[in-house]
Amino acid sequence: MSANQIPESTVARLPGYLRVVIYAQALRMPVLSSAAIAEMAGTNAAQVRKDLSYIGELGTRGAGYDVDSLIDHMSRALGMSHHRNVAIVGYGRLGSALRNYGGFMDRGFSVVAVFDADEEKVGTEAGDLLVSSLDDMSEVVRDRGVDIGVITTPAENAQSAAEKLIESGVTSILNFAPVRLEVSKGVTVKQVDLASEMQILSFHLSRLEE
Amino acid sequence: MSANQIPESTVARLPGYLRVVIYAQALRMPVLSSAAIAEMAGTNAAQVRKDLSYIGELGTRGAGYDVDSLIDHMSRALGMSHHRNVAIVGYGRLGSALRNYGGFMDRGFSVVAVFDADEEKVGTEAGDLLVSSLDDMSEVVRDRGVDIGVITTPAENAQSAAEKLIESGVTSILNFAPVRLEVSKGVTVKQVDLASEMQILSFHLSRLEE
DNA sequence: TCTTGTGAAGTGTTTCACAGCT
């Protein structure tokens, strides 16, 4: 059906819109204008209308967007009509911080598995989960319905972690290791590189410093 | 001098180039072509040449780019000719994971201060630092020369953490809390929102699922 | 009258293709 192409830049803004509209719902606001959404999300009204128009004609002229229906349509567009199951690969400090991170559950994600290469860690408790061995990945991914893999291994193990995830059937990867993952077409990788982000800040800082 | 405008999209790619060129230096490769850099960084040769041309005429026609000189010019362009000092605000699990994160030091950053609002935590050890009180921020930021603030507080405290940083003279902020920070012009904020990244993955995943 | 939805204009980014050096 809607094989219409949504621009990547629009997709990148949708989670922000969804967050503020859910916030408005919590405040019992029944309707929002594009200007109100823009204000909360940090963009402009024309951008909001254009972005939302890719999902469908969701608003009512003269009135605005119905909050409940907007949440419904945006969640569906983002594939978030049901919870997504997440596996964390690499259970060091960062992996542990992410497993425990409160901001996942309320935004539609559940951490359902934790893997580590260190056999000492395998079988130990990770919240209400047990750390699994990388060797059991295919089985665990299948049994627990993992949708998304999060890589928090050291850089040198990230590529092999990615390959194990992909072999196990995971096609969506969020990579915290500072290496570019080589993956086949059909696999989506999002890179989160903290040092790169800080170097971008450093660039802007150095402009201020003249 | 070079008041030339570097496109933001180019700035976003420079840290990736810097990383792979430093890697090539470690492999004792003296010269790299734009094609080789593109291959390692995951883009194309024309893009690399265009991006690098904003920094200057760094290459040699017929030969390629001298690795040492390229690192020098890119580091300078990114304001990374000297180390940058980082303060972490919010010393929970994520803050703790970041303080300990090895990938900072080798890419030009030092964590020089850790703040927390919880007076119980103030004064306790955080690696070789002591947790500081938010009340002492101005003093600590000045004394230790903090360049960049990293916010890892709960969402509801992030805005006030940002304001304290800005009052203390910090103009570059990396925000992990899932809220948009309201800041005045002249302050640069980079947002890292894990749930948003995963929702973008979910979007692409749902396309595959038809 | 108010606010959406959207063509069209404007702006920014990427890719092409080749002149210019080495």
Added chain:
DNA sequence: AGCTGTGAAACACTTCACAAGA
């Protein structure tokens, strides 16, 4: 002969501005 540097073309994204509908 090989590879960079860069205008020009192609493409993508954002903003404008207004017709259409409530």
